[in-house]
Amino acid sequence: MTEEKDFWIDKDEVSALSNAEGTVYKVTQKAMNQKGWYKLADDEQIVKIVELTQEDADFVEDNMGLPFYDLKEPLSYINSLHDYVNGKNVKRPRQLLAKLAKAYFNGYTIKKEKKYYIKLNFDFSRYLNIQENGVWWFTNGMPTILGRSQFTQTEIDEMQKDPRAKGLDLNALKVEVHEDELED
Incomplete structure (x- = not known):
């Protein structure tokens, strides 16, 4: 300790x-x-310690066993890193290169994607829950463990296209989940 x-x-x-x-x-x-x-x-x-997206963390983890820089070794972390960054086609490749190099030496954490509750705007005690079978319902009180009540922005955008969301602006109803309440 x-x-x-x-x-x-x-x-x-x-x-x-x-x-x-x-x-x-x-x-x-x-x-x-x-x-x-x-x-x-x-x-x-x-x-x-740098904070990485899950995709970047997967790259670092998959390549940690390689030597960082070895002129005699074509399979080195730095060579793999350049290929990875070039393949991502990012606006600022040098910043990503530096971030992933720091992750190699200093370690990293994985950035948690923000999650949101969907609360009815006329009854703030009701939360949207979705069961595993796809049934939507609003429950009283706190979100239930019987269904999913926390959603990423990508999931909310997909849900907005669902016919059950017709007439609802889910982005206007979303409330950010506090870090202590995040589900895995």
Whole structure:
């Protein structure tokens, strides 16, 4: 178990944690972790762990066994990384390259997609639930475990095309699910 302690960090490092000014700051480990900074080892090296989409995380995981950069080795992480980024056709390939290189060395977390409840606008105690067999219904009170009540934006867009949604603007009825309430 890692000992909880305070860290002294310099002005360059603190800009990511707050808007404070000065030269040296004392910051708790908890405050750093909340902002995505983690201590790698007991030597107190502090790094920013990157947040990746599931697709990018799958790429990193599939290629972690490769050496990062080896001129003699055609199958290296950096070569695979260039092929992957070129195949994605992104607007800013250098930013994605840097992010995935940091993930190789520092580790990563997977970005959780936002989820939403659909609440009736005239009765805020009713939530849309969808059973596994596709039946839609609105329940009283909190969302039920008998059906799915949390939906991604992509799912909401697909649901909007369903004839049962005729006359409902599901995007206007959506309410973001708090992080503590997220279903897997």
